[in-house]
Amino acid sequence: MTRQDLSEQQKSERSSELRSYVIGYVLALILTLTPFAIVAWSDLTPVTQWSVIGACALIQVVVHFRFFLHVSLARQKREDLHLILFTTLILVIMVGGTLWIILNLYTRMMPSMLPW
Structure with missing residues (x-):
């Protein structure tokens, strides 16, 4: 099936899904690089660093469920x-x-x- 054979609804669904993956990728990248940056260049206490790392990990789990596994509250x-x-x-x-x-x-x- 080529791109010309797709209906308008299929094109819309495909672009919506691609947009979801790109948003998820960007969020996951930010949530991965943030703890690295905080540990490498920050003067925060170890407890604060661990807290930020844990919060980023939990948020990243939610991002993966929502944007990559398409699990929502629907x-x-x-x-x-x-x-x-x-x-x-x-x-x-x-x-x-x-x-x-x-x-x-x-x-x-x-x-x-x-x-x-």
Whole structure:
């Protein structure tokens, strides 16, 4: 199918999707370069730097969901959002449980080496 064979609606959808990808790419690039710039050239405290890096990471997750995976709060897309939230919950439970077990074993086996 060539570009001339596309209807006006298909051309509109294609340009809208391309615009979405370009906006997402620019936002993702900004959200990636910002933490690098802050760490390299800023005199902020480490806690502030970590906070900015974490905020940029969370915003970038939202940008990827919205602009690249096309997950939105629209009615027909809610099932996708529920699937992603459930997957996130399972990952948080697995990672949190693993860290809990490892730190508990660490405190039981090597209490003299605890940093606190």
